[in-house]
Amino acid sequence: MSSTPFDFAPLFPPGLPPAAARWTGRVKFDFTGGNNDPDRVPLEGLIAAANSVLKREGRTLATYGLNSGPQGYLPLREFLVTKLKTDAAIECSADDILITSGSLQGLDLVNRALLAAGDTVIIEEDCYQGSINRLTKLGVTPIGIPLDGDGMRMDALATVLAELAAKGIRPKYIYTVPTVQNPTATIMPVARRLEMLRLAEQYGVPIFEDDCYCDLVWGDKRPPAIHALSKTDNVIHIGSFSKCIAPALRLGYLVAPWGVLSRILALKTDAGSGALEQMVLAEYASAHFFKHVPVLCQTLRSKADTLMSSLRQSFGDAAQFDDPKGGIFLWVKLPDAVDTMKLYQAALSAGVCINPGPEWSVNKTRAKSRLRLCFASSSHEEIQQGVAALADVCRREFGVPK
Amino acid sequence: MSSTPFDFAPLFPPGLPPAAARWTGRVKFDFTGGNNDPDRVPLEGLIAAANSVLKREGRTLATYGLNSGPQGYLPLREFLVTKLKTDAAIECSADDILITSGSLQGLDLVNRALLAAGDTVIIEEDCYQGSINRLTKLGVTPIGIPLDGDGMRMDALATVLAELAAKGIRPKYIYTVPTVQNPTATIMPVARRLEMLRLAEQYGVPIFEDDCYCDLVWGDKRPPAIHALSKTDNVIHIGSFSKCIAPALRLGYLVAPWGVLSRILALKTDAGSGALEQMVLAEYASAHFFKHVPVLCQTLRSKADTLMSSLRQSFGDAAQFDDPKGGIFLWVKLPDAVDTMKLYQAALSAGVCINPGPEWSVNKTRAKSRLRLCFASSSHEEIQQGVAALADVCRREFGVPK
Numbered sequence: 001m002s003s004t005p006f007d008f009a010p011l012f013p014p015g016l017p018p019a020a021a022r023w024t025g026r027v028k029f030d031f032t033g034g035n036n037d038p039d040r041v042p043l044e045g046l047i048a049a050a051n052s053v054l055k056r057e058g059r060t061l062a063t064y065g066l067n068s069g070p071q072g073y074l075p076l077r078e079f080l081v082t083k084l085k086t087d088a089a090i091e092c093s094a095d096d097i098l099i100t101s102g103s104l105q106g107l108d109l110v111n112r113a114l115l116a117a118g119d120t121v122i123i124e125e126d127c128y129q130g131s132i133n134r135l136t137k138l139g140v141t142p143i144g145i146p147l148d149g150d151g152m153r154m155d156a157l158a159t160v161l162a163e164l165a166a167k168g169i170r171p172k173y174i175y176t177v178p179t180v181q182n183p184t185a186t187i188m189p190v191a192r193r194l195e196m197l198r199l200a201e202q203y204g205v206p207i208f209e210d211d212c213y214c215d216l217v218w219g220d221k222r223p224p225a226i227h228a229l230s231k232t233d234n235v236i237h238i239g240s241f242s243k244c245i246a247p248a249l250r251l252g253y254l255v256a257p258w259g260v261l262s263r264i265l266a267l268k269t270d271a272g273s274g275a276l277e278q279m280v281l282a283e284y285a286s287a288h289f290f291k292h293v294p295v296l297c298q299t300l301r302s303k304a305d306t307l308m309s310s311l312r313q314s315f316g317d318a319a320q321f322d323d324p325k326g327g328i329f330l331w332v333k334l335p336d337a338v339d340t341m342k343l344y345q346a347a348l349s350a351g352v353c354i355n356p357g358p359e360w361s362v363n364k365t366r367a368k369s370r371l372r373l374c375f376a377s378s379s380h381e382e383i384q385q386g387v388a389a390l391a392d393v394c395r396r397e398f399g400v401p402k
Numbered sequence: 403m404s405s406t407p408f409d410f411a412p413l414f415p416p417g418l419p420p421a422a423a424r425w426t427g428r429v430k431f432d433f434t435g436g437n438n439d440p441d442r443v444p445l446e447g448l449i450a451a452a453n454s455v456l457k458r459e460g461r462t463l464a465t466y467g468l469n470s471g472p473q474g475y476l477p478l479r480e481f482l483v484t485k486l487k488t489d490a491a492i493e494c495s496a497d498d499i500l501i502t503s504g505s506l507q508g509l510d511l512v513n514r515a516l517l518a519a520g521d522t523v524i525i526e527e528d529c530y531q532g533s534i535n536r537l538t539k540l541g542v543t544p545i546g547i548p549l550d551g552d553g554m555r556m557d558a559l560a561t562v563l564a565e566l567a568a569k570g571i572r573p574k575y576i577y578t579v580p581t582v583q584n585p586t587a588t589i590m591p592v593a594r595r596l597e598m599l600r601l602a603e604q605y606g607v608p609i610f611e612d613d614c615y616c617d618l619v620w621g622d623k624r625p626p627a628i629h630a631l632s633k634t635d636n637v638i639h640i641g642s643f644s645k646c647i648a649p650a651l652r653l654g655y656l657v658a659p660w661g662v663l664s665r666i667l668a669l670k671t672d673a674g675s676g677a678l679e680q681m682v683l684a685e686y687a688s689a690h691f692f693k694h695v696p697v698l699c700q701t702l703r704s705k706a707d708t709l710m711s712s713l714r715q716s717f718g719d720a721a722q723f724d725d726p727k728g729g730i731f732l733w734v735k736l737p738d739a740v741d742t743m744k745l746y747q748a749a750l751s752a753g754v755c756i757n758p759g760p761e762w763s764v765n766k767t768r769a770k771s772r773l774r775l776c777f778a779s780s781s782h783e784e785i786q787q788g789v790a791a792l793a794d795v796c797r798r799e800f801g802v803p804k
Contacts, residue, residue: 006608006636008662011574013518019664022497023471038461046460050452050682058448059440061648062779069425095424101503101652104672116415130671172413206408234408246463248677250503260410262421269532270506271436274676275650280452377464 017137028351029386034247034328035377037303040296041246042288049283050276057279065272070265072099072253072273076282080253083289088214089224090237096255098264101273103212103252106238107134109264110208110254114172115140122160122174122205124152126331126361126370128182131175131210143171144362149322151181151188154195161203173208173236174200179222180213183331183360183372185324190223197230207235212252215244215293217326218301233257241281243328244293249277300328300376303383307375310384314391318401328376329355333369338398340371347393352386419539430753431788436649436730437779439705442698443648444690451685452678459681467674472667474501474655474675478684482655485691490616491626492639498657500666503675505614505654508640509536511666512610512656516574517542524562524576524607526554528733528763528772530584533577533612545573546764551724553583553590556597563605575610575638576602581624582615585733585762585774587726592625599632609637614654617646617695619728620703635659643683645730646695651679702730702778705785709777712786716793720803730778731757735771740800742773749795754788 060066068074077094084090100106107130115121117139123131125144135142143164145156157174164171174196178188188196200207209226227237240252251273256264304324311319311332320333334340340356347354357370375383391401462468470476479496486492502508509532517523519541525533527546537544545566547558559576566573576598580590590598602609611628629639642654653675658666706726713721713734722735736742742758749756759772777785793803 003633005659006603006606006634008516008608008659011516011608012665013516013521016515016665017668019661020472020667021664023473025471026465026469033466035466036464038464041461041463043456043460046463046678047453047456050456051449054445054449054452058445059443061443061448061650062438062440063428064435064437064649066650067428069427070422071425101676102673108671113418114410114413114415119415134671201408206410206413231405232408242673246677247466248463248468248674250672250674250676257407257410259421262423263414263418265422266419269510269536270652271504271644272650272652274503274652274679275648276448276679276682277676280678 027348027353029382029389030353030377031373031375031386032353032355033374034242035374036243036247036328037296037299037376040299042284042292045284045288045292046280050280053279053283061275066275066279070268070272071095071097073275073278073282075286076278079282079286079289083285084225084255086290087222088211089228090255091228092255096258096261098254098256098261098268099273099278100238100252100254101270102242102250103210103238103240104130105273106252106254107131107210109267110236110238111135111138112267113260113263120164120169120171122157122171123362124176124181125363126183126367128177128210129355129359132362142362147181147184147186149186150192151178151184151186152176152192152196154192154199157196158199161199161205165203170203171205173206175208175210176226177210177213178226179211180216180325180327182213182327183329183355185322185327185329185331187217187222187325190229193223193226193229196226200234201232209235209237211237212240213243213327214239216297216300216328218297219325227255236260244296245281245285249281250274251277251281297326303375303378303380304330306380306383307373307387310387314388315401329372329374332371332373334371334394335400336369338369338394338400340369343371343394343397346397347390350389350393352390352393354390429750429755431784431791432755432779433775433777433788434755434757435776435779436644437776438645438649438730439698439701439778442701444686444694447686447690447694448682452682455681455685463677468677468681472670472674473497473499475677475680475684477688478680481684481688481691485687486627486657488692489624490613491630492657493630494657498660498663500656500658500663500670501675501680502640502654502656503672504644504652505612505640505642506532507675508654508656509533509612511669512638512640513537513540514669515662515665522566522571522573524559524573525764526578526583527765528585528769530579530612531757531761534764544764549583549586549588551588552594553580553586553588554578554594554598556594556601559598560601563601563607567605572605573607575608577610577612578628579612579615580628581613582618582727582729584615584729585731585757587724587729587731587733589619589624589727592631595625595628595631599628602636603634611637611639613639614642615645615729616641618699618702618730620699621727629657638662646698647683647687651683652676653679653683699728705777705780705782706732708782708785709775709789712789716790717803731774731776734773734775736773736796737800737802738771740771740796740802742771745773745796745799748799749792752791752795754792754795756792
């Protein structure tokens with residue numbers, strides 16, 4: 001028998017994404033990704049929850065779905081019924097909720113239930129990279145709607161919907177992150193949510209509401225979810241525990257009418273999401289969620305302040321941004337001369353990692369000199385040092401800041 | 403605004419699976435699924451592991467991938483390096499392993515990396531339903547190879563490979579569950595594993611080895627994995643903690659050469675598998691795995707005995723089966739008059755759930771009067787009562803047992 005390694009390459013089907021690179025560890029100053037503050041992981045509460053829930057009902061781990069069936073651990077869904085009503089004004093029952101392995105699985109399931117190659121969907125012009133990439137891989141055309149300080153612009157949405165209708169194109173959905181938009185950190189006011197619902201109904205297009213950052217709102221109470229404002233059950237709503245508890249816990253949720261949920265369930269062939277995580281989270285959240293979130297938000301807000309002051313200090317007027325209304329990131333505009341795709345590469349060599357704007361937008365030209373900076377996982381000191389290091393690289397490469 | 407519910411149905415793409423039915427709870431006598439013995443969930447060990455690992459490094463939950471990168475929690479991969487060497491004679495490093503959300507995600511990832519509609523793969527004639535269904539949904543043709551008491555028959559495999567080669571068809575892989583085959587519970591001897599490798603090399607077809615039941619072997623030590631016997635790195639190996647620890651923990655693993663693993667990693671866009679489960683399992687398994695498994699196997703073997711004696715008692719000679727070599731299920735042949743698809747429906751009404759043979763085989767005719775009975779999750783008493791109830795239904799519907 002020969003010992004020449006077998007060559008798998010001729011077996012790969014067309015359209016496979018490029019090979020991943022070997023992971024080489026985290027960089028020193030990491031302003032990317034949805035990582036959170038390690039000191040705000042509610043460790044004691046999670047440990048106590050693990051103890052009590054496992055002692056009480058750990059033997060159900062012997063059963064797929066924990067005797068709760070395929071929609072997920074019932075106490076977690078029951079907590080969500082309360083949470084969604086309290087925070088988002090959504091009235092639903094545990095039967096309307098599917099627990100997912102992160103809201104990313106929610107994205108995948110909704111896309112698989114609704115999309116085929118050649119379809120059109122509407123999204124926010126600047127948008128979560130993972131959402132854009134998923135659509136591109138599916139051969140679906142995303143039409144970007146410009147944003148302002150109140151999120152997706154309804155005048156632009158109305159124009160696009162009318163134009164598409166004139167061409168006989170019915171988009172499969174309007175995807176929006178209305179509550180702490182990613183990456184602009186805007187919150188869509190109620191009036192605009194109602195206008196979106198009016199347009200959605202007029203054109204027969206459902207809304208896909210991604211509320212994964214909705215817990216991280218500073219100041220006033222968040223507006224009701226679009227799902228809560230709909231009178232026609234035309235909204236699919238997803239959310240996550242990644243941002244409000246811990247990202248490495250892969251737990252999200254999906255709320256949808258049964259006509260859709262029953263099709264999505266048929267696509268969820270993973271034998272359930274992680275049960276230990278569901279049990280521990282349900283046990284923890286039922287007792288502590290509403291106390292934990294404000295403490296986390298206070299930490300995040302203070303880091304946002306540090307990031308903004310660091311940018312002012314290191315970049316001066318060269319860095320423009322709006323005060324974020326919540327979340328874990330800042331969407332920053334640098335002078336037009338700066339190409340953030342190139343800045344990304346140069347900064348990486350200096351141990352600083354950023355999200356270059358073109359990866360977070362369907363308007364690559366407009367996003368060319370923009371970047372997303374996440375502030376949640378770094379310490380205040382790392383934020384200051386990292387921004388200073390980024391400014392040094394930017395000055396060297398593009399002459400700004402002066 | 404109208405309040406007529408929005409109709410999603412016109413938006414569904416072609417080929418969507420039928421809607422799932424509402425879950426209505428478990429039946430009284432459930433002989434289906436990979437559920438395990440609730441009393442054998444190592445609860446105290448898992449609780450202690452949760453405490454110690456969370457206290458020591460729980461703050462890493464703030465980071466996607468737990469500072470271990472996209473291949474999964476490093477201590478879990480390091481445990482697997484030891485386990486795979488000790489049990490399966492596989493020599494690999496942590497860099498060769500990807501932690502997956504159950505071995506089902508492993509199946510999906512391997513299929514996405516290698517298959518396209520129109521492809522052909524080789525599988526065992528009687529085979530895990532989930533594997534068959536996945537292939538069918540992808541538009542891939544599975545060619546079934548008959549089994550005997552030593553697993554997949556190599557004479558039949560040689561014939562099929564030659565026939566396909568003559569037609570210019572190169573199958574994408576040979577899928578096998580060689581160690582406690584599902585549903586026949588056979589174990590393929592070393593000589594046959596080597597012959598499969600010889601044929602695989604001769605025809606340029608890689609092997610996809612699913613070892614998800616490999617820990618549940620009674621009696622002698624299991625043979626080396628096919629992966630361990632390959633000299634050309636032409637085997638993709640997957641495994642699971644569902645069967646040996648607890649099925650609701652959604653954790654599996656995949657071992658493959660980097661040329662394949664790097665393509666699979668690019669397809670795993672779920673931001674990692676559940677971190678809490680990975681941490682707790684690694685902590686538990688490193689200390690207790692090799693002591694836990696024999697105790698579990700003893701429990702399972704005694705339940706298999708109860709199932710076999712119950713079948714003899716209630717069905718007499720009408721039920722034929724081989725003594726299983728491990729696992730959690732028995733593959734039973736009833737008289738030709740029995741149609742197990744119909745028996746399944748009738749039994750369900752009587753509170754007994756079985757896996758009808760045609761759902762676990764690509765040879766629907768041969769499997770018509772066969773069924774799979776899982777014995778792990780029911781108590782000894784439930785097994786006896788459930789088999790008696792099944793015999794009553796079968797007698798009423800088909801006149802057997804007499």
